[in-house]
Amino acid sequence: MRQTSEAEYSEFAQSVWPQLYRSAVMIVRDRQLAEDLVQIALVKTYIAWPRLRETGKASAYTRRVMVNVAHDWFRKRSWTHEDTVNTAIDAEAHAGDHAAALVNRVDLADLLRTLPLGQRSVLALRFLDDLSVQETADILNITTGTVKSQTADALAALRTHALVVTEGSHHD
The missing domain is CATH 1.10.10.10 (Winged helix-like DNA-binding domain superfamily/Winged helix DNA-binding domain)
Incomplete structure (x- = not known):
């Protein structure tokens, strides 16, 4: 990833973290699990960043990944x-x-x-x-x-x- 992309991603991740975390805590009712879910969502977003940052859909993508991972976690457990x-x-x-x-x-x-x-x-x-x-x-x-x-x-x-x-x- 180019250095400007890294900086853009870092700024994006810092800006969406609080909202994603709050939503994750409400969904899973566990702060540690919520942190894990947000981290997983942000890692998946990082991997997809080159195609997401250009379309401006990174927030929706990250939120969807976080919710899907939460639902998968509950189904498996x-x-x-x-x-x-x-x-x-x-x-x-x-x-x-x-x-x-x-x-x-x-x-x-x-x-x-x-x-x-x-x-x-x-x-x-x-x-x-x-x-x-x-x-x-x-x-x-x-x-x-x-x-x-x-x-x-x-x-x-x-x-x-x-x-x-x-x-x-x-x-x-």
Whole structure:
């Protein structure tokens, strides 16, 4: 890679890192794994840089790689099932625990934990990355209708969970 390309890539990587990392943390709920995913995405972008920098599509490409790698990671590890089981166990252990309900109410990460991977990905891209429905659909390789329904389902689930937790915290 030419020296100007190296400098351009370095500037690009530094500029997209914070947003990619924030989205990755929301999607995978693990800071170390999120860092790994962003690094993998940036390495793949580096390899493809000569063709990406000229078309100006590096950001979308990098974001798509990061999301795809995250989804692949979960599929290979079957973490979604494991996490659902742990969440159910935690909920039972803290049933009726007023302090736990208050903590859950203010902790968005706990709310997001209740959502499936696809819904977390849609929320991260739509609301953290401020992407359009079409851009989100393109990155996730799904239809715009699926983006809209997953967004609606995710927000409804978050509202329901927040309402249940809030109502539970008002019992004296």
